[in-house]
Amino acid sequence: MLVLCFFSTGLALAGEPPNWGGNYSPCARHDDWLRREHMDLGLRIATRNTALARQFERAMEFWSGIIDMDWHEVESQECSVELVEGAHNLFETQGIAARAQEPDRPAFQGWVAFNPASKLTEHEMFVISVHEIGHLLGLPHNPSAASVMFFFNLDDSIWLDAADLKTLAQRHTLRSGVFAVGRGTARRVITP
Numbered sequence: 001m002l003v004l005c006f007f008s009t010g011l012a013l014a015g016e017p018p019n020w021g022g023n024y025s026p027c028a029r030h031d032d033w034l035r036r037e038h039m040d041l042g043l044r045i046a047t048r049n050t051a052l053a054r055q056f057e058r059a060m061e062f063w064s065g066i067i068d069m070d071w072h073e074v075e076s077q078e079c080s081v082e083l084v085e086g087a088h089n090l091f092e093t094q095g096i097a098a099r100a101q102e103p104d105r106p107a108f109q110g111w112v113a114f115n116p117a118s119k120l121t122e123h124e125m126f127v128i129s130v131h132e133i134g135h136l137l138g139l140p141h142n143p144s145a146a147s148v149m150f151f152f153n154l155d156d157s158i159w160l161d162a163a164d165l166k167t168l169a170q171r172h173t174l175r176s177g178v179f180a181v182g183r184g185t186a187r188r189v190i191t192p
């Protein structure tokens, strides 16, 4: 079974270690991810994997339908998010496909690293991209396997359950018409 990503649990408290780092170009506009109002995010593609870049862009489109955000591609350090090829040391735990930095921790640069050693289908690239961007938006892992923020397994559908949407609404502005229904049941917001 594929492990989607490595992401520490719990809130980032004072004294906790900073984000993972590496020899990647910084993003001057990484604080854009902390905005509650409309976000205009600059995406920098720093991978030669064109299939991954395309699926990551589709994932940005997915989130643009959920959150009040737009995005555009940039080729400079005026980025909010950067898609990078992760170095080996980021993936010492076997089977980790990707990891995102945490916006509430120190040394946040908006980096999302994919493991070049993971052989992923394009659908997996898309789902994992949605998941990692969810972390940039402040979502932790969700214990429900129905959520795209579940930490492993891949499903044909993208779901955000009530817990995901509640957390998102505390940090960002949801698009109108995006809501969860029922008692803790997930509403399908999109099918890729």
Ligand SMILES: [Zn+2]
Pocket (backbone or CB within 6 Å): 004, 005, 006, 007, 131, 132, 135, 141, 151
């Ligand atoms: Zn994760």
